Amino acid sequence: MQITPIPCLTDNYAYIISDNNSKIVGVVDPSEALPIISFLNKKNLQLSYILNTHHHFDHIGGNAELKKLYNAKVVGFVGDKHRIPGIDIALKDNEKWTFGNSQVKILHIPGHTLGHICFFFEKEKAAFTGDTLFSLGCGRIFEGDHRQMLTSLEKIKKLPKDTKIYCGHEYTYKNAEFCIKYDNDNIDLKKQFEKVKKLRLNNLPTIPTNLEDELKSNIFLRCDQNDLKIKLNMKNQEDFKIFKKVRDLKDSF
Ligand code: ZN
Ligand code: FE
Numbered sequence: 569m570q571i572t573p574i575p576c577l578t579d580n581y582a583y584i585i586s587d588n589n590s591k592i593v594g595v596v597d598p599s600e601a602l603p604i605i606s607f608l609n610k611k612n613l614q615l616s617y618i619l620n621t622h623h624h625f626d627h628i629g630g631n632a633e634l635k636k637l638y639n640a641k642v643v644g645f646v647g648d649k650h651r652i653p654g655i656d657i658a659l660k661d662n663e664k665w666t667f668g669n670s671q672v673k674i675l676h677i678p679g680h681t682l683g684h685i686c687f688f689f690e691k692e693k694a695a696f697t698g699d700t701l702f703s704l705g706c707g708r709i710f711e712g713d714h715r716q717m718l719t720s721l722e723k724i725k726k727l728p729k730d731t732k733i734y735c736g737h738e739y740t741y742k743n744a745e746f747c748i749k750y751d752n753d754n755i756d757l758k759k760q761f762e763k764v765k766k767l768r769l770n771n772l773p774t775i776p777t778n779l780e781d782e783l784k785s786n787i788f789l790r791c792d793q794n795d796l797k798i799k800l801n802m803k804n805q806e807d808f809k810i811f812k813k814v815r816d817l818k819d820s821f
Contacts, residue, residue: 569670577626593608622681678720686723699736740774746818747761
């Protein structure tokens with residue numbers, strides 16, 4: 569299976585996924601139709617599915633046009649049936665859905681929005697995390713609460729360590745600066761920041777990242793770690809309090 573990031577709007581990524589054997593093609597979170605159409609034309613591909621992680625305009629903006637043009641089916645969370653434009657296939661938490669030769673597990677991960685989901689391609693170990701988990705960051709909490717967001721991140725943390733993470737935005741550089749500010753002697757983080765700097769200097773995507781690196785460097789995934797609690801002067805406090813603190817700090821960063 570091939571996964572290609574397509575930059576959309578200012579800093580969004582849509583992802584074209586194509587199964588070489590079954591010739592099935594999908595797009596995850598098309599913010600806009602045009603860049604997707606250009607790519608499909610260039611590669612002479614037909615679109616079968618539109619996958620949406622959540623209902624925000626910068627993830628569904630291209631749904632209507634792409635659906636009409638290719639007669640593609642829109643796939644999303646059953647709880648968001650009323651606000652995913654053109655939804656045809658409504659999936660539940662933990663449900664498995666078949667894409668070509670791949671099994672896709674749906675993880676309901678509320679917090680950014682109440683109906684946010686992750687598409688986890690099991691055999692390929694590829695997770696589309698939308699605006700819940702970013703590289704070195706996590707999404708803002710708009711509809712859910714901090715408790716829900718932390719639980720959602722913990723669900724993602726349980727995926728296999730070599731899972732590749734495909735998120736909704738290129739926020740990695742700014743996220744790294746924030747992580748460094750509060751986790752400044754984290755060697756893994758420093759290494760990852762150097763990689764990110766090089767990529768961005770050459771205008772290349774920092775995505776995909778992988779879960780193993782994120783577990784070591786993403787401050788939002790480290791709220792259970794004692795060394796971080798000490799750095800924040802919050803020794804012995806529960807993980808949730810650390811997460812709330814870090815999320816609040818990021819909101820005003
Ligand atoms: Zn969003
Ligand atoms: Fe977004």
